[in-house]
Amino acid sequence: MSESTPLLHLQGIDKRFPGVHALKGIDFELETEEIHALLGENGAGKSTLIKVLTGVHAADGGSICIEGRQIAPRNPNEAVTFGISTVYQEVNLAPNLSVAENICLGREPRNVFGIDWRAVGERTKSALNRVGLRVDPQRLVGDISIAEQQLVAIARALDVEAKVLILDEPTSSLDQDEVAQLFATLRRLREEGMGIIFVTHFLDQVYEISDRITVLRNGERIGTFQTDELPRIELVSHMIGRSAESLEHGAMASHEVSGHEPFLTVTNFGKRGSVQDLNFEIRSGEVIGLAGLLGSGRTETARLLFGIDHGTEGGYQLDNRSAHLTPRSAISRGVGLNVEDRKAEGIFPGLSIRENMVVVAQVKRRWWQRISTAEQKQVADEYVSALQLQPPNTDRNIENLSGGNQQKALLGRWLAVEPRLLLLDEPTRGIDIGAKFEIMALVERLRLEGKSFVFISSELSEVIRVSSRIVVLRDRRAVTTISRAEANEEAVVAAIAKHE
Amino acid sequence: MNRFLSQERLPVLITSVVAIAMFLIAGFKYDNFLTLRVFFNLFSDNAFLGIVAVGLTFVILTGGIDLSVGSMVGCSSIMLATLIRDSQVAPPLAVGIVLAFGCLIGLTQGFLIARFELQPFLVTLAGLFLCRGIALRISQQSVQIDHPLFDQWASFSIALPQKSSLSFAALLLFLVVGIGWYLSRLRPFGRAIYAIGGNRQSAELMGVPVRKTLIGAYVISGICAALGGVVFTLYTQSGNAVSGTGLELDAIAAVVIGGTLLRGGYGSVPGSLLGVCVLGIVQTAITFDGTLSSWWTKIVIGVLLLGFLLLQRWIESAALSRRALAPSGTN
Ligand SMILES: Nc1ncnc2c1ncn2[C@@H]1O[C@H](COP(=O)(O)OP(=O)(O)OP(=O)(O)O)[C@@H](O)[C@H]1O
Ligand SMILES: [Mg+2]
Numbered sequence: 001m002s003e004s005t006p007l008l009h010l011q012g013i014d015k016r017f018p019g020v021h022a023l024k025g026i027d028f029e030l031e032t033e034e035i036h037a038l039l040g041e042n043g044a045g046k047s048t049l050i051k052v053l054t055g056v057h058a059a060d061g062g063s064i065c066i067e068g069r070q071i072a073p074r075n076p077n078e079a080v081t082f083g084i085s086t087v088y089q090e091v092n093l094a095p096n097l098s099v100a101e102n103i104c105l106g107r108e109p110r111n112v113f114g115i116d117w118r119a120v121g122e123r124t125k126s127a128l129n130r131v132g133l134r135v136d137p138q139r140l141v142g143d144i145s146i147a148e149q150q151l152v153a154i155a156r157a158l159d160v161e162a163k164v165l166i167l168d169e170p171t172s173s174l175d176q177d178e179v180a181q182l183f184a185t186l187r188r189l190r191e192e193g194m195g196i197i198f199v200t201h202f203l204d205q206v207y208e209i210s211d212r213i214t215v216l217r218n219g220e221r222i223g224t225f226q227t228d229e230l231p232r233i234e235l236v237s238h239m240i241g242r243s244a245e246s247l248e249h250g251a252m253a254s255h256e257v258s259g260h261e262p263f264l265t266v267t268n269f270g271k272r273g274s275v276q277d278l279n280f281e282i283r284s285g286e287v288i289g290l291a292g293l294l295g296s297g298r299t300e301t302a303r304l305l306f307g308i309d310h311g312t313e314g315g316y317q318l319d320n321r322s323a324h325l326t327p328r329s330a331i332s333r334g335v336g337l338n339v340e341d342r343k344a345e346g347i348f349p350g351l352s353i354r355e356n357m358v359v360v361a362q363v364k365r366r367w368w369q370r371i372s373t374a375e376q377k378q379v380a381d382e383y384v385s386a387l388q389l390q391p392p393n394t395d396r397n398i399e400n401l402s403g404g405n406q407q408k409a410l411l412g413r414w415l416a417v418e419p420r421l422l423l424l425d426e427p428t429r430g431i432d433i434g435a436k437f438e439i440m441a442l443v444e445r446l447r448l449e450g451k452s453f454v455f456i457s458s459e460l461s462e463v464i465r466v467s468s469r470i471v472v473l474r475d476r477r478a479v480t481t482i483s484r485a486e487a488n489e490e491a492v493v494a495a496i497a498k499h500e
Numbered sequence: 501m502n503r504f505l506s507q508e509r510l511p512v513l514i515t516s517v518v519a520i521a522m523f524l525i526a527g528f529k530y531d532n533f534l535t536l537r538v539f540f541n542l543f544s545d546n547a548f549l550g551i552v553a554v555g556l557t558f559v560i561l562t563g564g565i566d567l568s569v570g571s572m573v574g575c576s577s578i579m580l581a582t583l584i585r586d587s588q589v590a591p592p593l594a595v596g597i598v599l600a601f602g603c604l605i606g607l608t609q610g611f612l613i614a615r616f617e618l619q620p621f622l623v624t625l626a627g628l629f630l631c632r633g634i635a636l637r638i639s640q641q642s643v644q645i646d647h648p649l650f651d652q653w654a655s656f657s658i659a660l661p662q663k664s665s666l667s668f669a670a671l672l673l674f675l676v677v678g679i680g681w682y683l684s685r686l687r688p689f690g691r692a693i694y695a696i697g698g699n700r701q702s703a704e705l706m707g708v709p710v711r712k713t714l715i716g717a718y719v720i721s722g723i724c725a726a727l728g729g730v731v732f733t734l735y736t737q738s739g740n741a742v743s744g745t746g747l748e749l750d751a752i753a754a755v756v757i758g759g760t761l762l763r764g765g766y767g768s769v770p771g772s773l774l775g776v777c778v779l780g781i782v783q784t785a786i787t788f789d790g791t792l793s794s795w796w797t798k799i800v801i802g803v804l805l806l807g808f809l810l811l812q813r814w815i816e817s818a819a820l821s822r823r824a825l826a827p828s829g830t831n
Contacts, residue, residue: 075704091702092701093706096697096766105708106707114687115687
């Protein structure tokens with residue numbers, strides 16, 4: 001390939017939002033036949049760079065060249081015509097349309113009568129095959145799981161002739177097999193000459209697939225490195241701007257559980273058609289990890305415990321009394337749920353960070369006992385600094401936070417009401433490595449104060465790290481419980497995978 | 501999952517069942533109700549409402565609303581009559597002018613809503629006042645139309661068995677429903693309308709031309725409302741500035757009963773025709789009864805509307821809980 005003109009060349013890209021200088025003169029080069037990882041902490045500017053590059057935001061300065069030709073896409077469609085196809089962070093699909101309609105939206109094959117639905121079907125089939133997703137193309141996107149949606153979004157991006165493929169955290173909800181399948185596809189595309197920009201917070205994946213790495217921090221480019229010449233510890237230091245060893249300081253030495261009597265007990269608890277046979281108890285100062293494959297019933301368990309879904313069998317006892325919770329009564333009895341799908345079920349778009357953070361606290365009070373603005377500020381500021389939320393200005397619209405920082409704000413929302421049991425469904429998803437450790441350290445700190453957690457994560461190492469006990473789910477049943485002493489990756493994987 | 505009983509189709513299915521049931525029940529109660537004649541008159545008598553509802557469906561599918569359609573009917577009615585009687589404009593040209601006016605109002609409203617992200621409710625509320633004002637400015641008296649070609653249109657009908665017939669207006673209605681269905685199902689424009697109603701931000705990131713599509717929806721609604729006015733004028737053979745007062749509310753009711761969610765994203769054009777039929781059946785049945793006064797229509801429609809709202813909520817929550825259980829079997 002021609003070494004002189006890179007496939008994609010960004011020079012001095014500058015972008016300001018009101019109050020934030022999101023990109024400070026970024027240079028970036030992408031070659032053909034390259035997978036280029038774009039890394040950085042939450043709020044570093046990765047998504048913003050991608051949005052500028054694809055015409056969602058207008059740049060305040062700088063130039064974009066593709067194959068030496070300067071371009072200025074004004075919207076994602078134009079970017080596609082220039083050969084840039086993108087999967088944006090958070091799933092962006094129309095939930096009310098079918099999988100097939102979503103894949104072909106805006107570029108439907110036509111015949112004399114209009115949209116050629118037969119051709120749509122065929123194109124969908126081959127697009128889904130490319131990402132190895134087996135799902136009925138007629139199903140509404142809103143009815144399929146987040147992982148499947150993510151794959152549909154990728155399939156859509158691969159459906160066009162592109163020279164540049166951009167993936168902004170495409171693997172955040174995928175399981176190992178799905179990631180492997182996706183990577184096989186990416187490698188093939190690379191061989192075909194495509195340039196791929198890949199954003200992720202999973203460093204393993206970076207080392208598995210990328211050729212080069214560009215690190216951003218606070219809107220600045222720290223540098224571009226050959227992946228195989230950059231030790232992981234150095235990479236992390238580049239990302240967080242301090243030495244990586246400092247992350248481990250909160251590591252957990254002993255793991256004493258303070259409570260003796262369980263305050264929450266489930267026996268053979270479950271809901272027909274959802275998840276069944278739940279048997280465990282929670283004491284104060286205990287973290288119950290839920291491990292299992294995607295679709296094994298982890299989220300369903302959290303929903304049952306929080307009272308969104310109601311159990312149809314077995315017992316649920318809270319404080320030695322049988323409980324029939326609704327989310328509202330759960331909150332008033334000190335149980336909280338931090339949801340997995342933050343975009344659809346978590347944030348209140350349009351409200352400020354502060355308002356988003358105090359909303360549960362307000363629910364806990366009566367509606368006439370308004371939390372004064374001063375009080376709101378105080379609460380929000382406390383958790384903003386505890387969670388190192390960027391930018392720390394809590395009056396801003398939560399929608400304008402980077403994905404990872406939204407997640408932190410949601411955590412703050414729950415921590416602000418100090419629940420005794422907090423159900424965390426994928427709390428570290430889309431969060432940078434520094435913040436991941438911060439959140440795990442926070443869980444440990446609160447645990448020592450006597451708080452309890454149910455911790456759900458696809459990353460086994462995290463579950464093992466924080467949990468007092470691990471409940472393994474398989475096929476929507478709790479199959480076994482592993483104590484902290486016995487917990488290691490092999491044991492948990494074996495329990496997850498075991499066939500009877 | 502069974503797409504046939506999906507969130508989208510189920511309401512339409514239920515509306516059809518209700519419509520048929522009502523027709524049969526009324527048929528049992530009243531002599532001569534269960535005839536082709538009554539059936540086809542349903543379309544002739546409600547053609548203007550149906551045409552307006554089809555246009556409105558597009559707007560509601562995007563998650564918007566168009567309150568100006570009722571005034572538009574009045575405005576186009578009086579405009580058409582004055583053009584033909586006082587200005588001596590040939591009827592086809594007069595219709596063209598009126599439709600162009602509807603298009604212009606729709607374009608303006610759509611532009612304001614799409615470009616400046618103003619609230620559809622308020623923009624079209626302004627449109628409601630504006631159109632009614634223009635209509636009354638043109639003439640406060642009703643204007644009779646006596647024009648041979650126009651009379652020909654008004655009296656044209658296709659004879660069908662059992663002394664029934666389909667009027668010119670009903671044929672127009674079918675044409676509009678057909679075009680609406682085609683646009684919404686078989687044109688990328690239609691998919692874009694649904695995508696915007698589903699999630700506007702996502703639609704934007706998926707490269708849907710959001711602004712153009714939104715403007716298109718309001719233009720369609722404006723043109724349909726103007727055409728509804730023309731049909732109404734044919735029906736009464738006179739133009740009247742106050743005709744169509746409150747019609748926007750009937751049209752919204754018809755669209756919602758036809759299974760379209762006011763929130764946008766779900767619904768269909770044929771569904772709205774069905775909704776209009778339900779309203780028409782209620783009205784006809786009450787006329788047939790003779791002892792009931794006409795405000796019973798409003799009461800029945802009010803009750804029906806509430807019933808459908810509850811039904812939609814129920815379907816939605818069923819879909820939600822199904823979603824929570826959706827097996828995530830990839831691979
Ligand atoms: N539309 C917007 N309006 C105002 N500020 C914004 C907007 N979008 C992003 N920002 C700000 O720009 C900065 C960079 O955000 P960006 O989303 O690019 O981060 P990121 O690197 O993608 O982080 P993450 O890993 O969390 O996704 C953040 O401070 C964010 O708050
Ligand atoms: Mg991002």
